[in-house]
Amino acid sequence: MRVLIVGKAGSIVHWEENVLATCRALGWEALFWAVNGHNRLQRLWRKGLRALDRRWLHRHLADDLARTLERWPPQLVLFIGAYHLPLTLYEAAAQSGADHVRVGWVGERFPPERKAIARHLHRVYYTDSGFVQEAAAQGFPDHGRWLPLAADEARFKPAASGADLPMVFVANATAWRLQVLQRLRTPIAVYGRGWRALRDTPHRVRHGRLPQARVPGLYARSLAVLNVRNEQNLLAGLNQRIFEASACGRPVLNDAMPDLERCFDPQREVLVWRELDELNELAARVTRDPVLPARVGEAARRRVLAEHTWRHRLRAMVQDLALS
Numbered sequence: 001m002r003v004l005i006v007g008k009a010g011s012i013v014h015w016e017e018n019v020l021a022t023c024r025a026l027g028w029e030a031l032f033w034a035v036n037g038h039n040r041l042q043r044l045w046r047k048g049l050r051a052l053d054r055r056w057l058h059r060h061l062a063d064d065l066a067r068t069l070e071r072w073p074p075q076l077v078l079f080i081g082a083y084h085l086p087l088t089l090y091e092a093a094a095q096s097g098a099d100h101v102r103v104g105w106v107g108e109r110f111p112p113e114r115k116a117i118a119r120h121l122h123r124v125y126y127t128d129s130g131f132v133q134e135a136a137a138q139g140f141p142d143h144g145r146w147l148p149l150a151a152d153e154a155r156f157k158p159a160a161s162g163a164d165l166p167m168v169f170v171a172n173a174t175a176w177r178l179q180v181l182q183r184l185r186t187p188i189a190v191y192g193r194g195w196r197a198l199r200d201t202p203h204r205v206r207h208g209r210l211p212q213a214r215v216p217g218l219y220a221r222s223l224a225v226l227n228v229r230n231e232q233n234l235l236a237g238l239n240q241r242i243f244e245a246s247a248c249g250r251p252v253l254n255d256a257m258p259d260l261e262r263c264f265d266p267q268r269e270v271l272v273w274r275e276l277d278e279l280n281e282l283a284a285r286v287t288r289d290p291v292l293p294a295r296v297g298e299a300a301r302r303r304v305l306a307e308h309t310w311r312h313r314l315r316a317m318v319q320d321l322a323l324s
Contacts, residue, residue, distance in 0.1 A: 001023070001026070001028035001029065001075060001076065001318065001323065002028065002029045002030075002073075002074045002075045002076070003023050003028055003029070003030045003031075003074055003075070003076045003077075003078060004030075004031050004033060004068070004069070004072065004074040004076070004077045004078070004100075005019055005020055005023070005030060005031070005032045005033065005078050005080060006033050006035065006065070006077060006078065006079045006080065006085065006089065007032075007034065007035065007079065007080035007081055007085070008034065008035055008036050008080075008081060008084075009032070009034035009036055009037070009038065010036075011081070012209070012212070013149075013212075013239075013240045014212050015080050015081070015105075015107070015149075015240075016032060016034070016080050017032075018150075018152050018310050019078065019080060019310060019314065020032045021152070021154075021310075022152075022309075022310040022311055022314055023314065025311070026311065026314065026315075029074075031068075031072055031074070033064075033065060033068055035061060035085060035086075035089070046060070046061075057086075058086040058087075058088040058089075059088060061086060061088060061089060062086070062088035062089055062091065062092035063092070065089050065092050065093065066092045066093075066095075066096055069092075069093060069096045069098050069100075070096065070098075073098045073099075073100065074098075074100050075100055075101065075323060076100060076101050076103060076318075076321070076323060077093055077100050077101070077102045077103065078103050078104075078105065079102070079103065079104045079105065079121070080105050081105070081106070081107060081108070082104025082105060082106050082117060082121070082124065083104070083106050083108075083110040083114040083117055083118075084108070085117075087116055087117055087120075090102070090117055090120035090121070091120065093120070094120045101122050101123070101321055101323065102120065102121050102122050103121060103122060103123045103124070103125065103317070103321070104117065104118070104121045104123075104124040104125070105124075105125045105126075105127070105147070106124060106125070106126050106127065106131060107126075107127040107128075107149065107233075108233045109131070109134075109232070109233055109234075109235070110131070110134075110135075112138045112139075114140075115135075115138065115139060115140045115141070118135070118140045118141050118143075118144075119141055121141075121143070122143065122321075123143050123144075123145065123320070123321060124140075124141075124143060124144045124145070125144075125145050125146070125147035125317065126144055126145070126146055126147070126237075127146075127147065127148050127149050127237050127238075128146075128148075128234055128235050128236055128237025128238075128259065129146045129235075129236045129237060129258065129259050129262075130234070130235025130236035130237060130258070131144075131235060131237070132144045132145070132146055133235075134235065145320065146259075147313060147316065147317065148237060148238055148243075148259065148262075148263060148308075148313075149238065149239065149240040149243055149313075150240075150243050150308050150309050150310045150312060150313045151240070151243035151244045151246070151247035151304050151308060151309055151310070152244075152247075152309070152310060153247050153304065153305060153309050155216045156216045156219065156220070156244045156245075156247035156248050157216070157220065157247065157248060157249075158220055158248055158249040158301070159217065159220035159221045159248070161221070162221075163220075163221055163222060163223045163250065163293065164221055165189065165218070165221045165222045165223065166187065166188055166189055166204075166222065166223055166287075167186065167188040167189070167222060167223050167224045167225070167226055167253075167283065167286065167287070168188060168189045168190075168191070168218060168219070168222040168224075168225055168226070169181070169188055169189070169190050169191070169192075169225070169226040169227075169228070170191045170192060170210055170215060170218065170219075170225075170241070171191075171192050171228070171230070171241070172192045172193045172194050173192065173193065173194030173195050173197070174194075174230055174231060174232060175231070176228065176229070176230075176231045177228045177230070178195075178197055178198070180228050180255075180276060180279065181195075181198055181201065181203060181228075182197070182198065182201060183276045183280075184201075184203070184226075184276075184279060184280060184283060185202070185280050185283070185284075186202075186280070186283035186284060186286075186287055187202040187203055187204065188203050188204075188226060188283075189203070189204045189206065189222075190203050190204065190205045190206065191205075191206045191210040191218075192207075192208075192209070192210065193207065193208060193209060195207060215244070216244070216248065219244060219245045219248040219250055220248040220249070220250065222245075222250055223250075223286060223287065223293055224250060224251045224252070224253060224271075224283075224286045224293055224297075225241065225245035225250050225251070225252050225253070226252075226253050226283075227239070227241050227242050227245070227252050227253065227254040227255065228255055229255055229257060234257070236257055236258035236259050237257065237259045238254075238257060238259055238260060238263060242254055242260075242263075242264075242270065243304055243308050245300075246264075246269070246270070246297070246300035246301055246303065246304045246308075247301060247304045247305070247308075247309075248297075248301070249297040249298055249300070249301040250293070250297045250300075251270070251271055251286065251292070251293045251296035251297045251300065252270050252271065252300065253271045253273060253279065253282050253283065253286070254270050254271070254272055254273070255272075255273055255274070255279075256272050256273065256274045260272060263303075263307070263308060264300065264303055265299070265303070268296070268299055269296065269299045269300040269303050270296070270300060271286070271296060
């Protein structure tokens, strides 16, 4: 396999970097083409072009991608965060004349006009089954498939010392998340942006973005991990937090999402809550019962290792596309 990965370097979840590392671990040839640049000079140049005229930036990106495809022809071009990338990239790839399969992977909600991008792709994978339905309702091409996020089991793994930190939540604030934490009685550690409104709660807040390198260790040492959906980006699916925390052997308290039962066994592998009173009850149980977190966390870790790593996702993709 020869795979060209197109996306943004240094995203919050390191999606592109996870896919690149997994491709190479599978023995595939893989190259990452970063839309925001690969070095400081390139990033500054592209940032300057964007400030002057976004059309200049998009033309520059398209020309650079075309040269890359000519110099390094792949079997598969994988656009990650596909509907947030410029249309000119897809036009350049389609016009390159190279014999490759173009695939998009979408992890956030999107407007109807993104169907112009979908028309340049042979397949689009959506991390949320609700996105598949939304795309169909908006008249997108009928080539969408559900393919959720995953965990890097080499980075997210149990801590040798076990759990010695309280329950944790790593995320930026949204209206729904603020409402949940304002009513959560069990004190937890919160990391992220936009949490000033929590100053009168029992929670310990660390303001600002937590470096990605610290997330695996934090999850592995925490008693449990809270997960509250971003209501602005998800319809039915799961974010990466549930897979990564589970890979660390920690129990996740996850709000009920339609896709959850397609990935985990509720209450055995994930502690699922629907109402805030139910969340408060679960949080209290986790803090006072030393057996429950260990049992749920271990079951969740086994499930992730069996079905929800990036290797599983890429192999499923290649099988679906009939590539070898």
